[in-house]
Amino acid sequence: MTEMSAFQINAKIEELQDKDLDPQVLVDTIESLELTRNEKLDGAAGLIDRSDMKITLAKRKAKEWAEVARVEENKKKRLNQYVTEVIDGAGIKELVTKEHIFKPRNFKDSVVIDKLADLPKEYITYIEDVKADKKKLYEDLKAGTEISGAHLKANRGTTIK
Template sequence: MNVFEINNAIAEIENKDLDPEVLVDTIKSLELTRDQKLDGAAGLSDKYDSEIQWANDRIKELREFIKVSKNKKDRLNQYITDAIDDAGLKEIKTEHHILKPRNYRDSVIVEEIRKLPIDYVVEEKTIKADKKKLYEDLKAGKEITGAHLKANRKTLIK
């Protein structure tokens, strides 16, 4: 019998003309069964809460792991690029890789968004610099308070 059937049985018994003692015992018995089933369901809900919390904690740990690993990779790539540039070479072939430093599009660094002229600010729910416009004008040689170009040189590893 499921919980809803138990509730219906309790309602039916309450409407019958039975001995008060039998009525009370029967209702208490049905209520006990119902309460045990509901307690079990609540226990499952607690289990799911624990699983959700575990998954959220794991996601947070994995995001941090990805962030740390990406930073390590970026620093290592910069080290490789600097070493190849220092040697004055355009390419190095190793046993397992071909290392070719490349010039990528410069990164726009916004030092202080509040110092940017209004033409370089895009208003959304939060204030955000118009990096496309900043890039174009900075690349054209225009000096803009609050932003500058930073070289974006990386090595392609095949």
């Protein structure tokens, strides 16, 4: 016998309910099909649980790696500043070692904002954040209002505990 999908099992159960069979045979067959379907759904739920664990782990690892990158960026900046100060302090224009060539140079100056509120208005820019009001859209669409550029989409799912 070929293995049936959960959808095929549902169809078979529906088909059996329309047949004129001995009631006990019908009950036993349907129970057997339901057991198989339920085992398949339990297997799918197990896969969902594994995905949830992997998602949680990946998000945690992403945060950890972002922190590692931030720490290393800061360390790199401090070390570069140290190297530059040592070479500048010695009055050297270029230093050649067995492993590296050091050439301190001027880069574009950095702008430091001491206090944003103290800046004259011509140095302030405003960023407008444009986004849809999904709460209002939902309420109006649910009330039957036709809104060009938006619609409601059914959102069905199953909670698994």
